[in-house]
Amino acid sequence: MSAPALPRHITAVAMGASAGGVDALGQLLAALPREFPAAVFIVLHMSRERPSLLADLFQARCALPVREATDKEPVQAGCVYLAPPDYHLLVDAGPQLALSVDEPVQYSRPSIDVLFETAADEYGERLLGIVLTGGNDDGARGLVAIRAAGGLGAVQDPATAMVPAMPSAALGIASPEYVLSLDGLAALLRSLAAPASASPAAERLR
Amino acid sequence: MPHRNFDIELQLLVDAIYLKYHYDFRGYAQASLKRRLTTAMSRFDCSTLSQLQDRVLHDPSVFQPLLDYLTVQVSDLFRDPAYFLALREKVVPLLRTYPSLRLWVAGCSTGEEVYSLAILLREEGLLDRSLIYATDINTQALQMAQAGVYDIDRLPGFTENHRRAGGRTSLSDYYSAAYGKAVFDKSLRKQIVFSDHSLATDSVFAEMHLVSCRNVLIYFNRDLQDRAVGLFREALCRKGFLGIGAKESLRFSSHAEAFADYALADRIYQKKDLP
Ligand SMILES: C[S@@+](CC[C@H](N)C(=O)[O-])C[C@H]1O[C@@H](n2cnc3c(N)ncnc32)[C@H](O)[C@@H]1O
Numbered sequence: 111m112s113a114p115a116l117p118r119h120i121t122a123v124a125m126g127a128s129a130g131g132v133d134a135l136g137q138l139l140a141a142l143p144r145e146f147p148a149a150v151f152i153v154l155h156m157s158r159e160r161p162s163l164l165a166d167l168f169q170a171r172c173a174l175p176v177r178e179a180t181d182k183e184p185v186q187a188g189c190v191y192l193a194p195p196d197y198h199l200l201v202d203a204g205p206q207l208a209l210s211v212d213e214p215v216q217y218s219r220p221s222i223d224v225l226f227e228t229a230a231d232e233y234g235e236r237l238l239g240i241v242l243t244g245g246n247d248d249g250a251r252g253l254v255a256i257r258a259a260g261g262l263g264a265v266q267d268p269a270t271a272m273v274p275a276m277p278s279a280a281l282g283i284a285s286p287e288y289v290l291s292l293d294g295l296a297a298l299l300r301s302l303a304a305p306a307s308a309s310p311a312a313e314r315l316r
Numbered sequence: 317m318p319h320r321n322f323d324i325e326l327q328l329l330v331d332a333i334y335l336k337y338h339y340d341f342r343g344y345a346q347a348s349l350k351r352r353l354t355t356a357m358s359r360f361d362c363s364t365l366s367q368l369q370d371r372v373l374h375d376p377s378v379f380q381p382l383l384d385y386l387t388v389q390v391s392d393l394f395r396d397p398a399y400f401l402a403l404r405e406k407v408v409p410l411l412r413t414y415p416s417l418r419l420w421v422a423g424c425s426t427g428e429e430v431y432s433l434a435i436l437l438r439e440e441g442l443l444d445r446s447l448i449y450a451t452d453i454n455t456q457a458l459q460m461a462q463a464g465v466y467d468i469d470r471l472p473g474f475t476e477n478h479r480r481a482g483g484r485t486s487l488s489d490y491y492s493a494a495y496g497k498a499v500f501d502k503s504l505r506k507q508i509v510f511s512d513h514s515l516a517t518d519s520v521f522a523e524m525h526l527v528s529c530r531n532v533l534i535y536f537n538r539d540l541q542d543r544a545v546g547l548f549r550e551a552l553c554r555k556g557f558l559g560i561g562a563k564e565s566l567r568f569s570s571h572a573e574a575f576a577d578y579a580l581a582d583r584i585y586q587k588k589d590l591p
Contacts, residue, residue: 178563179563180563180565180567181533181534181563181564181565182538182541182565182568183568194562194563197563198348200345200347200348200351201347202345202346202347203346203347208345208347208348208534209534209563209564210345210348210388210534210535211388211390211531211534211561212348212351212352212388212390213388213390224351227351228347228348228350228351231347231350232347
């Protein structure tokens with residue numbers, strides 16, 4: 111079976127991770143080529159006290175610009191936006207980034223559900239949502255919203271996740287199109303950047 | 317693209333609220349407003365926003381509880397301690413040069429930010445010559461701010477933030493605790509004027525040396541942000557200071573050029589001395 115490829119109309123990717131997420135996201139971000147055509151939004155649960163050095167950490171491994179989201183910033187394709195600690199990250203009409211200090215949702219701020227639901231509202235079928243490793247069920251309802259709006263869902267195969275609860279929860283209620291290991295997810299994302307008929311040589315040049 | 321029902325209903329609802337209650341949510345950031353109204357729909361047993369509109373139009377007693385969904389009352393004492401530390405170390409030395417001070421906490425919610433500022437000014441010996449205006453549109457929140465009563469289990473967090481904000485005294489000097497509540501001192505409140513004021517519909521009421529408006533602008537769209545920042549610009553005296561939330565920015569504001577970065581990492585700006 112050939113590796114799954116994403117349809118070309120995907121213009122945004124929203125990812126959520128919790129426990130084990132720094133490594134998982136690091137691996138996926140490292141796989142994104144410079145010509146990656148979609149905007150990437152990320153919510154990673156962290157302890158509130160930790161200073162937001164994550165953008166620097168991920169930037170060191172990623173060919174795309176990685177930034178902590180600023181309120182009202184216009185979304186650019188090929189940019190990676192991280193939710194700042196202790197703020198919800200939302201996608202607003204424009205598309206434009208928005209932040210809020212609304213109450214935590216299921217004990218989480220930022221909340222993956224909040225990102226997914228608002229991104230689904232803005233992008234509809236042009237969105238891919240990915241739920242990665244984590245020890246709670248944030249992201250599951252958000253992934254349902256993404257699929258209900260016509261977008262695509264992917265989860266990290268729980269058997270391969272550092273902490274399986276979060277991808278399992280999403281798998282349980284969202285019937286995602288893709289259930290893959292991190293390597294599989296990386297290949298899936300890369301398919302979006304590959305020229306119409308991807309050649310292995312082009313892959314290697316990346 | 318045709319408008320979706322929810323978007324149509326949202327527009328009609330905020331228009332209705334404006335016409336009926338003169339609260340203007342037309343310029344609020346949509347994504348978070350939609351989420352909160354979706355929660356409100358289930359709280360008020362409505363399956364559509366149109367039903368909610370019907371309720372709030374015909375039953376004024378629904379308006380205040382709905383206002384608690386339309387506005388977000390989340391605050392903390394010395395929230396982002398680094399901001400208050402920057403005020404203390406970088407702004408206070410200049411404030412000291414004025415014989416009397418007027419400060420404005422816009423969107424003060426339940427009062428935590430105002431008491432933080434009052435305590436800081438007291439510690440720096442400036443409170444007695446200061447008048448702090450604390451404004452918000454949520455009158456219930458304002459009443460709580462005025463009462464200055466907080467749950468006692470928030471005190472450890474308050475105390476830690478105060479310490480990290482460079483607090484020189486013990487926070488317990490400023491409140492008395494009883495029956496599970498902590499009440500902030502009357503002597504702090506003496507210098508504070510609480511009042512109902514909307515950044516969306518009201519105008520400037522006094523000249524200020526410092527405006528602190530944190531985590532309010534994120535709820536506005538760009539046009540409304542421009543209106544609010546325009547008010548601050550107008551209210552501020554020559555070289556007055558503006559402090560905003562840690563993840564807010566003047567970068568996308570049409571008034572950006574009127575302000576100079578003063579302590580950018582902590583989001584403190586100074587009004588430029590333009591002719
Ligand atoms: C998240 S709270 C911020 C509280 C505090 N400034 C802080 O940073 O901790 C936002 C506050 O803005 C107020 N607000 C919303 N719209 C407003 C308006 N048009 N004019 C004034 N205040 C407004 C809300 O009622 C709420 O109290």
